Amino acid sequence: MLAIRLAGHAAADIPAAARRGILRLAKHRFDRERRDAASDSILTPREREVAAQIVAGLSDREIAERLGRSRRTVTTHVGRILRKLGLVSRRELTAELAEQHGVETAGP
Numbered sequence: 001m002l003a004i005r006l007a008g009h010a011a012a013d014i015p016a017a018a019r020r021g022i023l024r025l026a027k028h029r030f031d032r033e034r035r036d037a038a039s040d041s042i043l044t045p046r047e048r049e050v051a052a053q054i055v056a057g058l059s060d061r062e063i064a065e066r067l068g069r070s071r072r073t074v075t076t077h078v079g080r081i082l083r084k085l086g087l088v089s090r091r092e093l094t095a096e097l098a099e100q101h102g103v104e105t106a107g108p
Helices: 002-009 016-039 045-055 060-067 071-085 095-100
Strands: none
Touching: 045 060, 045 071, 045 095, 060 071
């Protein structure tokens, strides 16, 4: 973001091609930081998607219908989510815990 501010303040002194390069680098770094936050999660993208549905209170059957997967596949994902997070039951998967692992929840 500093690069963007610097480019904005010194726009008259920096050639247009250099400004575009600075902005492209700053955007790349921001995008990478955003991706890294999700990749820090021990859950796979599909597990995060299933976890969000669990937090919303859906059953395995309902999750399977929404995601176009078999109930058995969803049950496997649920088991892996619980094991990775050290949980005994799906009721223990709270919105706060899910968000700590990169799950985007609907919120209140």
